[in-house]
Amino acid sequence: MSYTLDQKQLDRIEDILKSELIDNGVRCVFLIDMAGNIITNLDNGEKQHDIYSLAALAAGNFGAVSAMAKIIGENEFSLLFHKGKKENIHFNKISSEFLLITIFGNDISLGFLRMKVAESVEHLKGLLEPLSREHL
Amino acid sequence: MAFVNLKNKLIQVKIVYYGPGRGGKTTNLEYINRKFQHRINSEMVTVKTHGDRTLFFDFLPFDVGLVNGYQIKIQLYTVPGQVKYDATRRLVLRGVDGIVFVADGMLVRRETNIQSLRNLQENLASYKKSLRTLPWVLQYNKMDLKEQGIPMMPIEMLEQDLNQESPRPYFPASALEGTNVVATLKKIITLTIASIRKELL
Numbered sequence: 104m105s106y107t108l109d110q111k112q113l114d115r116i117e118d119i120l121k122s123e124l125i126d127n128g129v130r131c132v133f134l135i136d137m138a139g140n141i142i143t144n145l146d147n148g149e150k151q152h153d154i155y156s157l158a159a160l161a162a163g164n165f166g167a168v169s170a171m172a173k174i175i176g177e178n179e180f181s182l183l184f185h186k187g188k189k190e191n192i193h194f195n196k197i198s199s200e201f202l203l204i205t206i207f208g209n210d211i212s213l214g215f216l217r218m219k220v221a222e223s224v225e226h227l228k229g230l231l232e233p234l235s236r237e238h239l
Numbered sequence: 240m241a242f243v244n245l246k247n248k249l250i251q252v253k254i255v256y257y258g259p260g261r262g263g264k265t266t267n268l269e270y271i272n273r274k275f276q277h278r279i280n281s282e283m284v285t286v287k288t289h290g291d292r293t294l295f296f297d298f299l300p301f302d303v304g305l306v307n308g309y310q311i312k313i314q315l316y317t318v319p320g321q322v323k324y325d326a327t328r329r330l331v332l333r334g335v336d337g338i339v340f341v342a343d344g345m346l347v348r349r350e351t352n353i354q355s356l357r358n359l360q361e362n363l364a365s366y367k368k369s370l371r372t373l374p375w376v377l378q379y380n381k382m383d384l385k386e387q388g389i390p391m392m393p394i395e396m397l398e399q400d401l402n403q404e405s406p407r408p409y410f411p412a413s414a415l416e417g418t419n420v421v422a423t424l425k426k427i428i429t430l431t432i433a434s435i436r437k438e439l440l
Contacts, residue, residue: 140253
């Protein structure tokens with residue numbers, strides 16, 4: 104089954120991601136679906152990543168971690184985060200079909216990032232949930 | 240679950256190579272990666288074990304150009320073929336738009352082909368999908384081994400085992416030598432795009 108987002112919907116999504124995350128120091132943000140498709144991606148212009156490979160691996164990784172959670176009796180893990188020397192990556196589920204991924208440096212604290220991601224997710228849910236119900 | 244981006248006029252399509260372990264799924268992607276290097280802007284992603292077997296998946300994004308004014312980005316995946324990796328196979332199938340079933344043409348692999356196809360049907364059912372409605376093609380691989388005296392299944396036997404219910408296009412192939420790898424890819428892309436167009440119109 105396929106689904107579509109138009110220019111207006113994508114502009115609204117990008118506005119949220121820019122104002123909540125990129126403007127607050129996040130280097131790169133991806134909104135993807137669980138199949139590994141990229142809905143949108145924004146960055147601060149400093150670094151280019153291989154976004155399609157990242158999205159495929161992120162969707163697979165998230166699926167694997169969710170399956171692990173179920174095996175040990177958890178519905179899901181609330182914090183999915185990998186820390187590097189300079190770059191960190193954070194995953195946040197938006198709904199059963201969508202995932203928000205942020206890449207950020209050590210100049211932002213994890214707590215601040217999680218707060219900003221949570222705010223973004225609340226806004227995005229309103230835009231994406233009708234889509235999940237109707238089309239996916 | 241293809242995603243249509245009306246803003247960038249881009250359609251992302253997911254095609255999965257499925258089949259028994261050591262059947263040649265990864266070899267198909269490696270050949271495509273070499274052959275179409277100029278259309279592929281990134282490295283092929285592959286998650287392997289130490290023994291060089293696919294652990295999670297291989298991934299290759301592939302641009303096929305414009306169709307009706309839309310840029311089509313095909314995302315090729317393979318699944319791990321080994322029986323024990325069923326959970327990861329199911330994960331990779333999520334949101335699949337088209338499937339290439341890579342069967343092993345060696346006679347000794349007859350039963351594993353049948354089991355793998357059955358496993359595909361079961362895993363698709365967990366996403367409420369079915370081979371009856373999804374675009375898919377079959378590739379009968381390793382046909383080059385016939386010349387080395389290795390007992391192979393005749394095409395009729397493969398057809399009878401794997402392609403009876405609602406017959407789909409099939410390709411005798413050698414992924415190692417590249418025979419019919421591109422023909423298989425072209426057919427599944429054509430069928431998948433046609434199916435997405437039909438759905439969206």
